[in-house]
Amino acid sequence: METRKEFKILFWIAAIFGVAFFLPVESARFNTAIAATFDLANWYAREHVILCLLPAFFIAGVISVFVSQGSVLRYFGANAKKWLAYTVAAVSGTILAVCSCTILPLFSSIHKRGAGLGPAIAFLYSGPAINILAIILTARILGFEMGLARTIGAVSFSVIIGVVMSLIYRKEEKIKREEQMNIELPPEKRPMWQTSFHFFTLVLILVFANWSSPASSDTSSTWYYLWAYKWYVTGFFSLLLGYSLIFILKIKWQWVLLSTLAIVASALLSSNFIDNAKLAPLVPMIVGIAALSIITLLDKNDEDNKEWTYSTWGFAKQILPLLAIGVVTAGFLLGSTHEGQTIAGVIPNEWIQWLVGGNSVASNFFASIVGAFMYFATLTEVPILQGLIASGMGKGPALALLLAGPSLSLPNMLVIRGVLGNQKTIVYITLVIVMAAISGLIYGAI
DSSP, rough: HHHHHHHHHHHHHHHHHHHHOOOTTTOOHHHHHHHHHHHHHHHHIIIIIIIIIIIHHHHHHHHHHHHHHHHHHHBTTTOOOHHHHHHHHHHHHHHHHTTTTTTHOOOOOOOOHHHHHHHHHHHHHHHOOOOEEEEEEEEHHHHHHHHHHHHHHHHHHHHHHHHHHHHHHHHHHHHHHHHHHHHOOOSSSSHHHHHHHHHHHHHHHHHTOOOOSSSSSOOOOOHHHHOOOOOOHHHHHHHHHHHHHHSOOOOOOHHHHHHHHHHHHHHHHHHHHOOTTTTTTTHHHHHHHHHHHHHHHOOOOOOOHHHHHHHHHHHHHHHHHHHHHHHHHHHHHEEEEEEEEEEEOOSSSHHHHHHHHOOHHHHHHHHHHHHHHSOOOOHHHHHHHHHHTTTTTHHHHHHOOOOOTTTOOHHHHHHHHHHHHHHHHHHHHHHHHHHHHHHHHHHOOO
């Protein structure tokens, strides 16, 4: 046994030495891929983690702690009415407006609370795929026809994939139904409207903090005004969150007031001393998250308030390391594309463009597979596709990428595997890729 252990150590030393020895450091492609890896990681950390993921973890914590198991079972449980469960799941994306990674803590929460596999999967797909902002942007930039095709495809996919998954694992779902029939649920701790108010206040903070700039320079559009004043809107919902903390969660008003003053002070200081308009809002968001964590952890009136932050931290520990691995891998292999800037990965972009031209079976499947493994932040898939279409990408593969890309990514897959296990994750990914490719074929032939 000791000899085997020593050989294992020797193997890993030799493997690491071999990798270091044969690194193609003189290759321009390799060095560009390294640069793309760091660029994507840097952009992801600046643009996505603080404004998107951290609020999403707190929202997931609300589901895990404050949303009663009875509420989850009523709408998503294995015994819930199917039409209600799938309807709620399918339209959730229009409310959440999140990406494939931000949806993960929310999915993990409802899954742990006893949601049926089918509705949970429909929620997992619909969250990033039926983003109403992305669909509007798709219609405006890529054309009404593409926007309509994406809408129909995304809504139907979420339901079909959920139903197919529930049928494949119907024995497990039957056992879950029987178990849930025997659950004696405790009475609701607070009225449902209070929990909903708290939940949707956090959701609206997430949505408006990440509201993107308009595609056109039309300063009279509602989209432009919401973008121009998004931090004022976010601030308004933050005040509603303060109301919720005091009157619903019963946290001391003095603590909430001190937190509010700290956030306002940090916002004023960052706006005056940080020239970068994108980095300045991160400071008050970090201060707000820190203040919320501290006052909930120190609260002694209700253990659930402390548990909310512990649950949030639990989701962060589970998801952030896997996302980091996925982002680094995706950046190295596929490159970094954002804000009109493209840095190629090890796999040349020219290959991708060459492989997705026309409307063949191969081009649609390739677009679907590449889209599934790439990471798209909310709305970024539209400008990326605009460039690919201009380079000769067919409209069928474009739709296939739209239907597979936003809902999946390599980081997303790693986390789903941790929640569902290998088999269910592979089945889910396969269903998304195959259905996206078939939809692309049909759309391209019309």
